[in-house]
Amino acid sequence: MDAFAREHRLGAHTLSLHYRGTDKHREAPQQAVADVIERVSRYIDTLQGVENLFVASDESAFIEAASGGIAGLPVISMDDSVRGHEGKPVHLQGLKEGNRAMGYDAVRNALMLSRGGWLCRTSSFLSAWSAVFNPDIKVAVFNAPYEDATWRLERVVLQDALRI
Secondary structure, eight states, X not given: XXXXXXXTTOSTTEEEEEEOOGGGGGTSOOOOHHHHHHHHHHHHHTOSOOOEEEEEESBHHHHHHHHTOBTTBOEEOOOOSOOBBTXXXXXXXXXXXXXXXXXXXXXXXXXXXXXXXXXXEOSOHHHHHHHHHOXXXXXXXXXXXXXXXXXXXXHHHHHTOEEO
């Protein structure tokens, strides 16, 4: 983790971006990929000192869209073992070989997201944990969970989060 962060120059000048796609619409309003890219670009314009972006997502389409560039900044992501395609959540497809690797990828991404100075996120426990790992990170959210899906961790993280 430290070697990856050093190699890609991740730190306080990094904006971390987490997009939860696939099945998240069950717990929070779905956010369109293009809309999130546009909103994070506008948000970056309000910040000073952002030098790069670290992007994590369960959705391959989001990684591809973000890799095309956001606000002219370099975009870094990890090579996860599996990502969802066409809205099909990989983590809900039953037990199979590779589930352990997906869990490992999730923990690595949550830890890497926590290394930035800012965290833009859709509703997700993965990036909520990133805010716990780094209590000083400035959090901005695109959506909030539905009332019946707002568990304690999400409520605590959302208290001080900026809505974008």
